[in-house]
Amino acid sequence: MTGSTLARRSLGRRLRKLRAAAKLSQSAAARAVELSPQSIGRLEDGQSTRVSGLHINALCNLYGVSDEERRLLLELGQEAREATKSGGSWWRAYADLSPDGFEHYYSLEEAARRFTSFQITMVPGLLQTADYRRAGEWTMHPQDSTPDVERRVEMAVRRQERLQDREFEVDLYLSQAVLNHQVGGPSVMERQCYHLITIGELANVSVRVIPHSVGSHMGLHVGAFVLLEFDTLPAGGSIEPPVVYVEGFTGDLYLERDTEIDPYRHALEHIRRVALSQDESKALIGRIAREYRA
Template identity: 50%
Template sequence: MTGSTLPARSLGRLLAQYRQRAGLSRSAAAQIVETSIQTMGRLEDGLKSKVPQLWINALADAYRVSDSERRVLIGLTRELASAQQNWWRPYADEMNPRFDHYLGLEEAARRLAVWRLSLLPGLLQTPEYRRAIAWTEWPDLATEQVNKRVEMAVRRQVRLNDRAFTVDAILSETVLREQIGGPAVMAEQMARLVELSELPNVSIRVVPFNAPRHLGSRVGSFAMLEFPKLPATGMIEPPVIYIEDYAGDGYLEREVEVRRYRDAFTEIARVSLDPDATRHLLVSAGKEYRA
């Protein structure tokens, strides 16, 4: 299920491309449909979830697109209109700014490749591990708010039940050794990783402390999301690199940027343990935490 994120991104990207080809400014495009330049910016950035078909026809006329290009734009508009409401809307108040955009990408992705230097990816966290992170980052947060964040994390992991969605996670051994929430929480977390690693659509590998030198520490943690074809148009959105930072999130989409991170992931994978050796390490770490 692609939700609204992919058709919105595809529609915005094509509209920006056709506008530039026609030699029109974003301000001029906004005037054509009698809206603000800010709204036009949201439309072209793929952040607007409701787009009147009247706008699309008016812009298509102004941009002098071909009949086939117009059909694609209208198809994307219809796909956007029929998209289901995103499940995480009730949790919007508990999310960092722009993280809802990432959730839309994750929900629509067919593959997630993630490298982590510290802290587990959200899809792999146990509720208590997530709770410990929340209390560490926001010690004054109300218990009700923390519970809501944990609830959202658990709901997010339903995505792993979709066998068409694959996760390829490579973790620094530091992730296993940093005691988030204490030994009991970490023991439960190691057991959960072992369980997840046995799913056919989930791969977990660890880069041990004694691995040869690699790009991992220089590149930093990141995720690469790749997407399926859109049902109505058959279009495939280009991959996105997501970089989560304490001060805010970043998204990279240019082909040259994506290629560099894809190559870095391949190089990091080269020095990682294979899935079986990783599973043995996880079991061993779990025993140490329970001792």
Template identity: 50%
Template sequence: MQRSVCGLPEFKHPVSKGNDMAKGSTRTNASTLPRRALGRQLRKLRERAGYTQSAASRVAEISPQSYGRIEDGWQTKVTDLGLNALANAYEATDEERRLLLDLAREIREATASGRGWWRAYADAMVSGFDHYLALEEAANQVTSWQSTVVPGLLQTRDYRQALTWATSPDRSSEDVNRTLDLAQRRQNLLDRPGFKFEALLTEAVLRYNVGSSSVIADQVRHLIEKSEAPGVEVRIVPTAETNPVGLMSRSFVLFSFPPLHASKLQEPPVAFMEGFTGDLYIERDVEVSKYAREADRIRHVALSPSASRDLMLRISKE
């Protein structure tokens, strides 16, 4: 069985072709979004001023590698003194300088608040999954297109357990239970005010006999129940649909974010795909927009939420 980001919290080290996010898994705490924003602002000012990253690193008195990590949004220490020096070199306006310093302050405040609830489950995660959790926690809307498994935020404990044993049969019961506890803790996100989760699923997801017929029946009934909750929408692409939209793109997840608290900057969305040998985080606008368009095309062939509930109800009775 293929592992899925929405199926199992067992991730390999993240790999990306969308940008330079394959450098490590340190961009994982509440400062993820302001770090991304600071990196984008610095890159924009640097390119406008005609500086190379190497020249910029000398201005900030840090290594070229460290400066590159800052622009990529990774966790690297940046001081107000260094930012002021860069603002001077880039001939930034007063407004641009204030924005850089405001973002730096927001990073410090977010970092001081902690790295997230998932730290307590570090022993239950493979390297890289904490980055996914940070994006999920920071998002105000998540769209998940899945063609093989139920999204993790909507899985029952028995369904998740069946997937875990199938992919990791040698794990101890204690390790498996820790993984299941982590999965259930993630699902609290669905109760957060203002959070929206959209699940786009193939009908096949509901018919794969994961664990046993009773496990999948309970899972389908759970989907029906959750689909009636505020902020949760489940839509099914029926097997009878002749337009194979979504099948060629494979499963993916789209994260959308609210404006940053202090600077009010709007962070651009991120797309995610899991691969067998590595995970792909896509941030470039032109590439993320392709996934957004694909999600829109899938919505056009998917059943309405009410018709999807009717189909799930029929399947649960079979």
């Protein structure tokens, strides 16, 4: 689904700029091409929507685009449709148990070339053991049935298959507090610590810890976030801009503007400076794992 996700984002971003240049509202554009305002909004946001090449052509006519721009927009639309047809998204099998918006995040993560995460309290889902995830699921969904919880755990484990892709780069920065919170109890945390050590030995994965001894640092003030970076698109050859994802209890944020992303890049520079090296982090994680065993 990589091509589908990135092509939709690029198509939507270009169409939004063209509509703004034409000084038209989403409602006006929707009426002109016989679509709903919601469909125009989803299209411009890079979300999956049933918009055909005829609709894109109609929007091009409305906005008065050049022949070259029309060709590129139609190619992006075709690329998105072909990628969608070529294979289903594995996570859709779990849609009934997932929160609203889950498909958008997973499709972005699946399309990303680089995943950079800073976490303050929890190990991110991409690197959780099944037992760690299970403990969290029971905390968040105590009313659910055991089969439903196990399906969520299965989904989390399957998501981690992406780590075996050597072209998918993962940089994880953890506050030491993440390792000290006893999610699931000492034995679960011991296994989680050793899992982080094992995953951190992959050539495409880096796990670094910010120890308590650092004191106040930028990450504590910024909070947890994920920076997703992407490759070039076949259509047009442009590089998709990055996305900062901030997960919230009642809603998530997707930040795409340079003015929104630059502060997070600046925070990452500070976090990298205060984080232990990979070898030092491995030693600290190993020491904490042994303490859990004791």
